[in-house]
Amino acid sequence: MLKDLLIILISSSLVSNVVLSQFLGLCPFLGVSRKTSTASGMGVAVIFVITLASAVAGAIYKYVLVPLDITYLQTIVFILVIAALVQFVEMFLKKFMPSLYDALGVYLPLITTNCAVLGVALTNVQKNYGILAGVVNGFATAAGFTISIIILAGIREKMEYNDIPESFKGMPIVLITAGLMAIAFCGFSGLL
Amino acid sequence: MNDIKERLINGLVKENPTFVLMLGMCPTLAVTTSAMNGLGMGLTTMVVLALSNAFISLLRNIIPDKVRIPAFIVIIASFVTMVELLLEGFIPSLYDALGIYIPLIVVNCIILGRAESYASKNPVIPSLFDGIGMGLGFSFALTCIGSVRELIGAGTLFGMHIMPESYVPCSIFIMAPGAFFVLATLTAIQNKIKINGERKGKDMSKIQSGCGGDCLNCSDTGCTKPQKINGKGEREHA
Numbered sequence: 001m002l003k004d005l006l007i008i009l010i011s012s013s014l015v016s017n018v019v020l021s022q023f024l025g026l027c028p029f030l031g032v033s034r035k036t037s038t039a040s041g042m043g044v045a046v047i048f049v050i051t052l053a054s055a056v057a058g059a060i061y062k063y064v065l066v067p068l069d070i071t072y073l074q075t076i077v078f079i080l081v082i083a084a085l086v087q088f089v090e091m092f093l094k095k096f097m098p099s100l101y102d103a104l105g106v107y108l109p110l111i112t113t114n115c116a117v118l119g120v121a122l123t124n125v126q127k128n129y130g131i132l133a134g135v136v137n138g139f140a141t142a143a144g145f146t147i148s149i150i151i152l153a154g155i156r157e158k159m160e161y162n163d164i165p166e167s168f169k170g171m172p173i174v175l176i177t178a179g180l181m182a183i184a185f186c187g188f189s190g191l192l
Numbered sequence: 193m194n195d196i197k198e199r200l201i202n203g204l205v206k207e208n209p210t211f212v213l214m215l216g217m218c219p220t221l222a223v224t225t226s227a228m229n230g231l232g233m234g235l236t237t238m239v240v241l242a243l244s245n246a247f248i249s250l251l252r253n254i255i256p257d258k259v260r261i262p263a264f265i266v267i268i269a270s271f272v273t274m275v276e277l278l279l280e281g282f283i284p285s286l287y288d289a290l291g292i293y294i295p296l297i298v299v300n301c302i303i304l305g306r307a308e309s310y311a312s313k314n315p316v317i318p319s320l321f322d323g324i325g326m327g328l329g330f331s332f333a334l335t336c337i338g339s340v341r342e343l344i345g346a347g348t349l350f351g352m353h354i355m356p357e358s359y360v361p362c363s364i365f366i367m368a369p370g371a372f373f374v375l376a377t378l379t380a381i382q383n384k385i386k387i388n389g390e391r392k393g394k395d396m397s398k399i400q401s402g403c404g405g406d407c408l409n410c411s412d413t414g415c416t417k418p419q420k421i422n423g424k425g426e427r428e429h430a
Contacts, residue, residue: 021368023222024296072277075295076269083262115218115299122292166387172380179372186369 005136007192008129012140015189018116019148020182025116029149030174032107039153043146045107047139049089050117053082054138057121058131071125078121086111116145148185152178196321203325209302210333211382216302219293220334221371227350230338231331232286236294238327240275241303244268245311245323252312264307269298302326341365341374 016022019029025046032042057078065071090108093101111117120141124134155177164173209215216237223233244267248255255263276294279287287294297303306326311319342348345365347355355361364370 023218023368023371026218026221027301072273075273075276075298076266079265079269079298080262083265115296118299119292119296122295126292167380167384168376170379170383172376172383175372175376175379179369179376182369182372183364186367 005133008133008137009140011192012137013144013147014185015192017144017148017182017185017188018119018141019145020178020185022119024119025114025145028111028114029145029152029178030171033149033153033156033174036150036153036157039149040146041103042107043142043149045104046111046114046116046145047142048104049086049108049111049114050120050142050145051135051139052089053085053117054120054124054134055131056085057081058124058129058134061125062131074122074125075118078118082117082121116141148181151181155181195318199318199321200325200328203322203327203329204332205329207326208329208333209326210330210337211378213302214379214382215305216300216330217375219296219300220337221375223290223293224334224338224341224371224374225366226342226346226348227335227338229286229289230334230336232283233290233293234327234331234334236275236279236286236290237297237300237302237330238324240268240271240297241306241327241330242320242323243271244303245306246316246320247271248307248311249314249316249319255312260312261304261308264304264312265298268303268307272297302330337374337378341370345370 012018018024019026028042028046033039060077060081061071061074065074065077086108090101093104093108120138124137127137129137152174156174159173159177168176203209207213210220219233219237224230244264247267248264251263251267272295275297276287279290279294306323310322314322339349342350343354344362345367346363347353347359347361365374
């Protein structure tokens with residue numbers, strides 16, 4: 001049991017990294033990676049939301065959708081649950097944990113339609129994970145996202161004053177960096 | 193009639209969602225490992241886009257303004273579910289190839305972007321054709337990117353051998369890193385066109401580069417450099 005969870009943890013965070021090999025959550029990955037400080041803020045917020053969302057989505061799937069035999073509605077239900085959850089988390093943090101809200105608040109609305117959140121919920125169902133395995137998978141996926149966004153932000157900070165050809169300035173050079181990172185992450189595929 | 197033609201050309205060329213607006217990058221990179229997958233994804237998205245555009249336009253006076261985004265999402269998710277079930281039943285090979293990216297069409301920012309910027313303000317017929325035009329533009333772009341990747345990465349095109357026998361496929365192009373490199377080249381070309389155009393004094397503000405913090409607001413934020421648009425971006429054109 002523990003071994004299975006460990007395998008999920010490693011494979012979701014490193015081997016099939018959510019951004020670099022599955023292309024989910026690409027928008028925040030490219031958009032919020034200019035500074036390591038904002039990148040790590042975003043990363044923590046994503047870990048928080050995805051872990052919570054995979055727990056809630058997993059529970060709803062198991063205790064509502066399966067008993068009522070309406071699993072074909074999963075896409076609609078999951079997206080609404082995620083959107084509501086993010087709103088709720090935002091209100092909850094604002095009221096009860098203002099310090100945490102100050103740190104994560106600005107990133108929370110950005111995550112609502114992050115495809116990685118919905119992606120994880122759907123993958124959990126597709127791979128028949130239970131609720132615990134789903135939560136581990138969610139956490140690992142988000143951790144993989146955080147690792148890669150922080151690395152990218154670090155590289156971008158170093159790159160800022162480099163002499164880059166004019167048409168490659170901005171997005172293209174970031175994409176090339178991401179491509180090189182993806183090659184590096186391919187190296188993890190021998191791990192399992 | 194003119195209106196319809198204008199909408200189709202607008203989606204294919206003037207506001208091509210991939211090449212000009214740079215929307216919906218996640219599926220663009222993920223499923224373009226071959227030309228066939230690219231085309232399949234493009235057409236699937238087109239069906240959802242056209243139907244949801246028409247439906248949202250039909251309901252545009254009924255949906256209250258405050259809850260319009262959740263309402264749009266429910267409509268889009270319903271159509272995505274329908275299309276997913278149809279694909280599973282009738283084209284299982286494509287269903288298997290696209291996998292999780294079919295339900296993820298829900299969060300494709302092109303669809304919500306068009307719903308918000310066009311369909312919620314215009315009559316049904318133009319909205320339908322706006323969806324078809326945008327969908328065709330998206331299919332065209334995905335097929336192009338898929339063809340390039342398949343040609344370099346496997347030496348084939350739509351599964352047929354094109355390259356000579358002696359060509360050694362550069363398989364990194366059909367793997368994940370290749371997607372980033374192809375998109376990087378694409379955006380570099382786009383930047384070049386933009387820079388040249390600005391030198392000649394043309395208005396290039398419509399050309400976006402990359403996407404912003406999330407898919408929902410993708411259509412009105414740029415991320416790497418400040419955009420010249422007025423915060424609402426291409427939404428203003430209607």
